Amino acid sequence: MTTAPEILGTLHNLKTIAVAELDAVTDADGIEAWRITYLGRKEGRITMIMKGMAVLDTESKRTVGAMANDVKALLESQLEARIEEMKSAQFNQASVAGRVDVTLPGRRPALGRLHPITQTLREITSAFGTMGFQIVEGPEVETDHYNFEMLNIPKDHPARDMFDTLWLDHTNADGEQDMLLRTHTSPMQARVMEVTKPPVRVVVPGRVYRYEATDATHEWHFAQVEGLAVDQGITFANLKGTLYEFARLIFGPERRVRFRCDFFPFVEPGVDMSIDCFNCDGAGNVKGSNDMCRICRGSGWIEIMGAGMVHPRVLEMSNIDPSVYTGFAFGVGVERIAMLKHGIDDIRYFYGNDARFLRQF
């Protein structure tokens, strides 16, 4: 026969022993064995004690039952805590073993980049894009008609000297060479105006060619962006504004801009736009010395663009009435802009395609 006090004593001992055993358990198997021993639903010690209570009177049952439930609850919570504790210990151990060397190189997918000419072309066209200029493109193999005649450069014009031309070895019925590689993107002025009546506002990116010996600043093959705006009421002041904004967008607001008179047969008046030399800050000589600046050759300015008001003859030849419409045109060398932006000292890098050059952009 068991009495209530005996059972209470047993419960008390059980509690102490179980907690101590639980603390000593070190692995998942031990935990499970402990759970079955004490909290097992069929034969666990708590269950067994509860079963032994049947002989007690009602009053004792209540007292003992309450205590048994308390002990059970305590053991259950201890069990849970212990499991958590062991998990966390295990994780800590594993994480110490699994530390990464954050300085080892990452495993990355192959890295591709766009050629600096493409990047610069995009910068230039998007700068003009914000001012409403749309992109059009045209043929690189051109006729004398579009490359010269329609631009007010007739056959015997001395200005042809300005454009050393790469002709193709192909002749027409009269035995004259009839194809050339365009010397500028300007032929698109006429091609655009022939099919688009004003308002016209386009930029023409593209490849152009010159029969010219190559050196650090000359290539026989380079990229240009032509621009053309024609409408009623377009003025030289607008030309200045547009080019100024372009220079600001591309080179930043701190660069100074200079417009001077220059000659191109298809514009009148003609303009040459320069920015102040970034190398010598416009001083013309190396800081703190009398040596001439290499980049601007002492002038303090770097020419970046030729431009002007579209020559009335050019408008007329494209069937646009120069007494009604005015316009401006400009042309900018893409490699030159990239060279200035990135301090590239030799234009030949662009078509050399040395990956060690290309990967820097």
Next chain:
Amino acid sequence: MKVPLSWLKAYVDVNVPVDELAHRLTMAGVESGGVEQLGGWNDTYVGHVLAVEQHPNADRLRLCTVDIGAEQLQVVCGAPNVAVDQNIAFAKVGARMFDTHSGKTEALKPAKIRGVVSEGMICSVLELGLGEEHDGILVLPDDAPLGSLLSDYLGDAVLDLEVTANRPDCLSVLGVAREVAAFQGNRITEPDVSYPEDGEPIALLATVEVADPEYCKRYTASLITGITIGPSPQWMQDRLNRAGQRPINNIVDVTNYVMLEYGQPLHAFDFDKVKDRKVIVRQAAPNEEHTTLDGIERKLQPPMMVIADPDGVIGLAGVMGGGNTEVTEATTTILLESASWHPFNTRRTGDALKLRSEASQRFEKGWRPELSPLGLRRATKLMLDVAGGTAAKGIIDIYPGQQDVAKVTLTLNRLERVLGITVPLEEVTKTLTTLGFDCKAVGDDAVETTVPAWRADITIEEDLVEEIARVIGYDRIPTTMLSTPIPLSQPDPARELKEEIRDLLAAAGLQEVVNYSMVSGQAIEVTKGTAAEGAKEPELLRAANPMSPEHEYLRTTLKPGLLKTLANNQRHDNVPQWYFEVGREYLFYGEGLPIEPEVAAGIMAGPGALSTWGAEETATGFYDAKGVLESVLERLNVVASYESTDDSFYYPGRSAVVTANGQQIAQLGEVHPTVLEHFDVRAERAVYFEIDLAALLTALPDVGRRFRGPSVYPGALRDLALTASVDVPAAKVQTIIEQHPLVARATLFDVYIGSQVDDGVRSLAYRVFLQAQDRTLTAEEVTKAMERTLARLEKELGATQRQQG
């Protein structure tokens, strides 16, 4: 054009420093390439030698007393040529001089030479940096201004001007002087062109006949008898030297001087050598021979223009005189020619003979017949001054091309409409007047101008607008944004696609390159491969003047450039050599202009993308390139199929054409080893691909993507391992699996050929994901779907489920 400042000052008062002058000219369109300073001496004066005595302690030294105006100084001098009453250049202590002993420029120190104090130095040419000579001191002319700074007297600055093609007038000192006057607002002083005409009437002494008025608009000539050949005066030699022209003798120097002064080239004939005193201006006869002044015998052809006498050619018009009538020491009679030659014919003649001269460069830039008599009279006057003799009465002036002088009217309205700024009529008139235009006001808002003889470039109103703008300065014109309406934008899907492809290929790990559009003929031949059946072959277009054999033909393919890029780069390091280019091919089919289709092409070689530590080393192969194409096409929503192809550019059995929407849009394959060898590519293999952007554009889906809600019901995953003949294309297996309506997708995860399967058979393993839009699939449904799929695979492709174990 080199313009000495001292010469410029002969015609115009220059009231700005020379650097400012160079800047103003540059801004106004005559670009200065730099200013060369001559002299620049400090503390150096024009002095006068008052006394020369023997040095008490040295035989070879003299003790001189020199007057420099403000003071008299004592100096020790070792030069043998020093003498009393000479004007000399005297450097005081402190002057920076070139030291002939140390070879450096140093400040002169106070010195005691053999016990006698020397308060400076009498300078030699070498010490002043004016020449090489240092045997004696420089003796200055008697009229040298005593006491003035030597740099004021002998110093000069030379402007090096780059003159644009439209401004031949600025190939002359007077032309530049007019520019300077225009922006300074002052006037130039015209040179003196008057001279006594004491001889007989010229018509009695010489006859000139212009037989070809088309190529000679004007021919003027004067005649001088009794001249004496000799050196020209020092002032003229100095000016010529500083302008870059070597002095020869007084007659030739005058012709050069006036060419530089007015821009009008002239030629002096030794008239005694001209047969019958008769000059004929005509075209050369075919193969007519003539020896020019440079001693070279040349074969001439019409329509080259020549000056001839009845015996034959005596000069090549506008280019160079003839040896047979050259002015020599013995010459006493001069026929001086000042003509106006056809610009383009002059140029063509120079090109054909590979002969260009200062004269021809000026004639080439345009007709300026009004200039001929001006230059003639100026040169005749100077010849009389420097070579003596008597000028015949009158000049010969044959002017078959005479035209009314050009008149151009400028309205203030037009000026404002072009420039966007108003300029008062008064300022317009003043500006044009200082530039030499005769101006007449028309009402209160226009001015009619007579264009001066030297400005053949001015023909329309806009030309005058530019004159105003560049003289008042472009800086004065405001800077305003466009305010006219922006034209409606036109969609440009081809361009968008091109740019998107660039981004996609770069994102796939390829580096963009840009290659030359011209390649060697051999490179095209080697990369030609096998043309598609029935395809018309384009004609190659060759440069008439190729830059080099490497760049002789317009490319018809991007292959050579990319292969070369690969070959050049493989030497540098061992990283993935994945390159792409988006560019044009130039295909000429015999008519009109070539077409210029745009292509995106790539070459891939070297280690694979993820070859790195801890991962298996892989080499780039066919499937890497295919993977790039697939991901690009998937991003564009293009469904494509791949079919094996035979093209000798590729390694046999390792190339494919890619088709979408019924047409070929791309090709790819491993490059044939012999092609790699030709380009010196050392990689074991390289895969090339190219996408025809126009074809791809037509294969793009017409409509944008339509949204389809993802299924909310759970799906089921099943593995399907098959064996099939190696000849069964994997794409067909995949298609059949994915055709079952419950299959959402199937992913190939293993391909096996080897001992575990029979010969000629391979195993393909797929992970199949099944899912329905409207319900949770039952196990039964899934099993049934897999069974049905297997049955189809077996029936249509002979594929069976691989037996495990």
